[in-house]
Amino acid sequence: MHVVASHPFAGQQPGTSGLRKKVTVFQQPHYLENFIQAVFTAVPALVGATLVVGGDGRFFNLQATQTIIKMAAANGVAKVIVGAGGLLSTPAASALIRQRHAAGGLILSASHNPGGADGDFGVKFNSANGGPAPAAVTDAIYAASLEIDSYRTVASADLELDKLGSQQIAAMQVEVVDPVADYAELMASLFDFAAIARLLAKPDFKFVFDAMHAVTGPYAEEIFTRRLGLPSQQLLNCQPQLDFGGGHPDPNLAHAGDLIAALAGVGEFALAAASDGDGDRNMVLASELFINPCDSIALLAANAHCVPAYREGLAGVARSMPTSRALDRVAAKLQLPCYETPTGWKYFGSLLDAGKITLCGEESFGSGSDHIREKDGLWAVLFWLNIIAVRGLSPRQLLAEHWTEYGRDFFSRHDYEGLPSDDARSLLADLHQPSQPLVGRRWGALTLLQLESFTYTDPVDNSRADKQGLIFTFEDDSRAVLRLSGTGTSGATLRLYFDRYSSDSAQYWLAPQQALAATIAAISELLQLEQRFGRHHPDVIT
Known part of the structure; x- marks a missing residue:
C-alpha cells in the first residue's frame, strides 16, 4: 500500500447525483483520488465488503475505474465487482449491488450531460440498498474531503477489464462480469x-x-x-x-x-x-x-x-x-x-x-x-x-x-442554463423574502393565490428537507414551480415547471405551451427573468 500526500480541493460536495465536474477538473492530480478516499473514509462498512464499480463509458471512465480498483484494494475492500470494459448502466449497477449484497457501489457517470475530453464526468456513491446515498452519507463524504491530507492506493499494473472472470490485486479479488446479463x-x-x-x-x-x-x-x-x-x-x-x-x-x-x-x-x-x-x-x-x-x-x-x-x-x-x-x-x-x-x-x-x-x-x-x-x-x-x-x-x-x-394535466418544463450562480441564488432569496407581497396580486391574466417553499418530512425516518423549490399556485389551480438544478457543471440551471389540469375533452389535444400560456405569462411577469438575466426565452423546453 502507498500513502500519497494530498490537500483538499474546494467544491467536492456531492449533489443529488454525486459529484459532477468537467473532465479537466477530474484530471487534475489527486482530484479524483481525494474524492474516492473521502468515500472510503466516510463509509467504513466498505472494509472487508464487496464494492460494485462501473460507468457509462464516457471519456475518462476507464482510467477512473482502474484508479478506484487500486484504491479499493488499499482501503481494505474484500472484493470489487466491475462491469466488463468498465461499463455498467446505473440501473444495472443498482441491481447488481442488491443481487450481490454489496456494501455499495461507485457509479461513474454525468448522466445526460455531454461527454468527451471537453465534456463532463461524475462519480456517485450508491448505498447497500442500491440507491443514491442519503444526505447523511454525502455530508460525511464532503466533510472528509475537506480534511484530507493523503490517500491510499496500491502499485499495480492496470487490470484486464475486458476479460470476464476473477483477478487479484493485492489481497482483494476483482470479478469482471458481463454488464448486461444479470x-x-x-x-x-x-x-x-x-x-x-x-x-x-x-x-x-x-x-x-x-x-x-x-x-x-x-x-x-x-x-x-x-x-x-x-x-x-x-x-x-x-x-x-x-x-x-x-x-x-x-x-x-x-x-x-x-x-x-x-x-x-x-x-x-x-x-x-x-x-x-x-x-x-x-x-x-x-x-x-x-x-x-x-x-x-x-x-x-x-x-x-x-x-x-x-x-x-x-x-x-x-x-x-x-x-x-x-x-x-x-x-x-x-x-x-x-x-x-x-x-x-x-x-x-x-x-x-x-x-x-x-x-x-x-x-x-x-x-x-x-x-x-x-x-x-x-x-x-x-x-x-x-x-x-x-x-x-x-x-x-x-x-x-x-x-x-x-382528465389531462398539461405540463412543461423551461430550463435556463448557464446563469451566473450568485444571481440565480439571489433570485430565490428575494422570493423567499419578497420586499412586497406577491400573493393576491394579478400577474398577467392570473391572480397568485399562494406561494410556498416546499418542505418534506420523510414518513419513514422523519428526516427533513427544506427549501426544495418554490410553488406558485394561481386562481385557476395551475402551478408553477421554481428550483435550481444540481446536475449542471457550469453556472446555474434555473428550472421552471408549469402544470394545469383540464377535464374539458375539447382541450385534451392542445399543445402544452398553448394550454399553459396564461401561467407562463404570469410567471414571466412575476420573475422578470429577461430583466434579471437578459434571457428572452428558455434554453430548453420539454
Missing part, C-alpha cells in the same frame, strides 16, 4: 417477454430505440434483438462512444433528432424510445406525439395490472414535487397512497425500502419501481411495450383513453 434476466422476470416479442413481430407495429451512443446500446441489443427478436436496424446509435458520437445523451425533443426522423411517415401503431448517458432516463414517443413523463408514469400506474410483476397490485406510488399531479388522480381512483417528494431518487428509495410504494416517477424523464433503487430507462420502455401488447391499443389510443377517464 440486468436482462431481471427484466425477463418482470415483464411478459413472449407477449412483447409477438407485438414486435407484428407487421403493423413499428418500434425504434435510440441508445444515443451511450451505455444502453449493449443492453438494447441483448434485450430487444437477441431476446425479443427486434430487427437490429430498428436500434439506433447502439455503440457506446467516449463523446456519445458528438451528441448530447439527453432523451428529449431537443436532442433526439435521429429518433424523430425514424418516426416520420410511420403509422399510428408505433412507439419510439430513447435513453440517456447512463441508462436511467427514458423518452417515449408515438407517431407525431411526445408522451410527457408525467403522463407516462400515471399511465403505467393505471395499467400496472397488465405486467406480471405488478399484477397483484401496488403498495403505493410517489412523484417528485415538480412533477404534474396526473399520478395523484390515478392513485385516488385506485385508493393508493401517493407521496410527493423533493427531486432526487434517494427520497423514493426510503419509501421503497419501507414497502410504502411500488412505482415512482419524476418529470425529468425518470420512472422506476421496487425492482431496484434507481430510475430505469429500459424498464419504462418495456413497461410501455407490455401494456401495448396486452391492451392492443396504440400509444395515442391509450393516452386518449387515460385522459377521458382522468
